[in-house]
Amino acid sequence: MITIAVALSIILLLVTLYLLFRIQILASIFKGSYRRDVGKSNKVNAVLLLVFFFVMGGLFIWSFMDAKEDMILPNASVHGIDIDQMFWLTMAVIGIVFVITHILLFVYSYKYQHQDGKRAYFYPHNNKIEIIWTVIPAVVMALLVFSGWKTWAKITSPAPQDAVVVEIMGKQFNWLTRYPGADNKLGVVKHTLITAENEFGIDLTDQNSADDFPGEPSAFHVPKGTPVLLKIRSRDVIHSVFLPHFRVKMDAVPGMPTSFWFIPTKTTAEMQTETGNPDFQYELACTEVCGRGHFAMKTILVVDEPEEYKKWVEAQSKKTFATTLQGGGSDSAAVAVNSEAGAASLATKQ
Template sequence: MLVAIVIIILVVASLVFHFASPWWFTPLASNWSSIDDTINITFWVTGIVFVLVNCFLAYAVFRYRFNKNKRADYEPENKKLETWLTLITTIGVAAMLAPGLFVWGQFVNVPEDADVFEAVGQQWHWSYRLPGKDGILGQTAVELISEKNPFGINPEDANALDDILIFSNEMHVPIDQPVKVLMRSKDVLHNFAVPQFRVKMDLVPGLVSYLWFTPTKLGRYEILCEELCGMAHYTMRGHIVVDSRQSYDLWLAKQTTFAQTLQPPEYDLVKGKTLFAACSACHGSNGEGNEAMNAPQLASQPAWYMKRQLKYYQQGIRGSHKNDQFGQQMAAMSATLADDKAIDDVLAYIATLPEQAAKAGAGGNLAKGKILYRNCSYCHGDNGEGKFALNAPKLTGLQPWYLKRQLSNYQQSIRGAHRKDLYGSQMILMSRLLQNEQAVDDVVAYIGSLAPGGALTSNLPGKGRALQPETASAGE
């Protein structure tokens, strides 16, 4: 009797939890309401079976409970019962499968008027490519992938030159317009999923998979990698923004084409040196950094990373937190650089400055730090050299006190929590793998033991033409 009551209680509790649970579907923001319908049908079929089977079990436990005055009948076969069970099971399975097959037929047939973009997965980053005015994506090849050509695009393909490249992990799409997403992976198995759109698909190395959807609500939605793609795969996140057509066109007009990436930028080292005078007050005349001013070494950092940080400061993405005292100072200083040209000039000059080895951090265990650094090395490189393709900066050359402060800022969400900090959210998650201050000291000490790598000229912003070549020689 007690067992039967417990079974009934579990059934009722399960039903209450299911209908009252706060963990349910995210609000639908695409055309795929039919996917919700198939899931609901599955819930109803399996739910009815769950209730009936368990209620029958409770009845059987109660009805045929032990009684020393009764004996069980032996009945190995019951064709009537088996026929009914087979028929009911067939109807239940068909009710679950048929709607799914119908929806899958729609899912694999893309509307002819759908826009197209390509999503490229790489541990632990998303990047995107759109066709240019010709409407055709250019050819790609694995052997063409490099720091300067992270998409592996064929520069000799005329259709590729106007391809629009999105290096960040944030993509934009217009509302109420069907979108086809072509997907490829540069390394391992990934998965492209947007819960609000009810779409997901694997990215298989060597293949191009696809999915499509029509966004129906304006907003910013998270892209997840729902495949175990390696250590800390949960940090592989991006965003997709649904814009009005006007906002989308404005965003698209600001993006870079493949042809533009092939053109070396021009920079003026004389102007850069003049602009750097304001920076040198804190960061030193040779960009060597100054702990007394809480200013890190600049000469060790790649130009693409410093440019992103300067833009973040100018846009209030970094340095706006009330507890980021030094970030607030940098935000004010970054405003002295009037435009992108000024930023390129000063970064080109910084790239001519000699990198100085940072002092090793005190109080750290190098052996433990080396083990902890394995998580960092996937993005920042085995020797802390940084990886442009993963938007991960160089770590060697940075002072231990600065590294420690930044890790602490990430752990406390002082840095990286801004919704437009495209990579900060990943660093917040990764920094919290270091569970105490000693772990931070250990990994910082190990980074300090790594020798600076790469030629100094690798910090230059592209292979640009300096407008004052004689000044470049003097600066070097």
């Protein structure tokens, strides 16, 4: 009841204020001062609009220049150059339009303020003006769309044959990674084989699975200057792979594998030097809300020099899925030996 009473009181107050405002207008009309008051009010509002334009315009320019370096993160991939060029081109186009339209908005508001004896000119139609303001935006938009399509087609083209393959699988709420062995082919996976131990659902009867090995639990590695093909999938709900420094973003969809390839241009150590942050790490984050733990669903990507990456592969490839899942029996030992030889071959290839 108290809530209803308060709500009714507020409504009554608003109605009262509105009626008082209407009474004041009617009184000024009867006194003959209404038009004079309107003229003064418009003059004040016109001046205030100009003040607002210059003050807020100055703040807008200052905030843009101050935040310019932080709008996008440092780029660390080859195709990221094209993405950044598209970003700044789009910013330039919409920035120019924004500035021009707002200058006209505020200047016209001041210039065409209320004046006694002056009436608005009725100007209902002009084919030439309508063609201009329709064709120009259409052409600019078409050019931007074509530029974006061309860049996207280039980015999503088939990966080079010698690309380093890394499978990334998302699940609530972490990322798992898998690397192929010397054959550079990932083994078959089946959702019916997924267990607490076999999180990927790897089919060990497939010979291509024999030398597959996992990335580190909290990080995965790729080499600098080499094409990297990410094979992306999800085990439960929709996730999204986002590597902002590499301008990589691709959804991980259950039952629909996706992929994205890129060429890293800066190692983790080089980016630490560039940013002046010795603790810097490339982060892979999930950018699709996937549940309560979404905020913490991330992992680290380490970009190594080619020689360092070879050493990492040689060490990590000894821990094959076959060895781990089969419990280290005689067959597993044979697989492990083959995997070590294959890893050396793969490292040499990289």
